[in-house]
Amino acid sequence: MNIKKLINRLLVLFALSVFITGCSVFGLDLQEDYDYKKSLLEEKVNMTAWEYLKKRADGNNPNDTVFRWMKKAIDYSGIDTLEYTKPNRTYIFLHNDAIRRVNGSQVLQTNCFFYDYPIISKNPDGSVIFTTPTSGIPVTTTPTKSWKDYDKETVKKYLLYLIGQGEYSYDNLDQNEVTLQSLLSPGSVATKESRLGYMVTPSSVPGFTTASTGTPAVFTFDYVGNNGKGFDPEGKFTLKLSNTADSKLFFNGGLIVRSSNYRATNGTIHVWGVTVRPSR
Incomplete structure (x- = not known):
């Protein structure tokens, strides 16, 4: 070499x-x-739930207005905004997609509140107009475009249902379902201008049950009788974690959370991006 x-x-x-x-x-x-330790993100927002909602609805960042349509509901309904500042609460926030999901052409898409609860066309006597006299399928108006298409009190009741008494986060939730009393009074009923007012809730008809095993609940609608109530008869909702590696949060048995565990100074915020039906 x-x-x-x-x-x-x-x-x-x-x-x-x-x-x-x-x-x-x-x-x-x-x-x-290295021993891997699973941890769940806890995002402290360092402000009240109300301040956080406003910041991400019509704040200074035009690219972050994900709660704009929820704030529109709050403004229209006249709900006391102090409810979003009180302590020991669990807040269900609605992403814009949960209310008004549209495509690039601004056409309303499925699985949002405005699509699932359209305004119902009626005869002068107040009865529902059906597509055919025997179909039982109502004729609806053009897709809902504004919260103002709904009765103001119904919108307020819906918002009250999305505030749970007691604070529940990943600290005290597990695979066992927890039932929370919302701010909605028991026995509350939705008005009949939209499909929501005809939704049959679990206790409206004897023997009627919904699934609570991780699959979306199936609701029926009664357009001719008086069984439609719209809201949970007890004003309650449930939360639980899935028994999976990512521990997804479920609302009323089936709705999977979009993002969760935002820790406001007065409670915990969980965000949904699909229609949140106001009944178990």
Whole structure:
């Protein structure tokens, strides 16, 4: 072996030794025992739920208005906004998509409140107009475009249903379903201008039940009788975590959370991006 080749090999060995040492110096150890510890994100927003909603509805950032349509409901309904500042609460917030989901052409899409609860066309006597006299399927107006298409008191009741008494987060939730009393008074009923007023809630008809096992509840609608109530008869909702690695949060048995565990100074906020039906 000539001197030149020997020197080149020595230089290569030297460079490798420097690299290996450098890995340790810069915190890049080649092998290290590490016990993975699962943790759930806890985002402290350092403000009240009301301040957080306003900030992300019509704040200074035009690219972050995800709660704009929820705030429109609050403004229209006249609900006391102090309810969003009181302590020991669980707040269900609605992403814009949960209320008004549209495509690039601004056409209303499925699985949002405005689509699932359209305004019902009626005869002069107040009876529902059906597509055919015997179909039992109501004729609806053009898709809902504004909260003002609904009765103001019904919108207020809906918002009250989305505020739970008691604070529930990943600290005290698990796979066992927890039932919360909302601010909605027991026995509350939705008005009949929209499909919501005809939704049959679990206790409206004897023997009627809904699923609460991780699949969306199935509701029926009564357009001719008096069984439609719209709201949970007790004004209650449920929360639980899925028994999976990501511990998804479920509302009323089936609705999977969009994002969760935002810790406001007066409670915990969980956000849904699909229609939140106001009954178990």
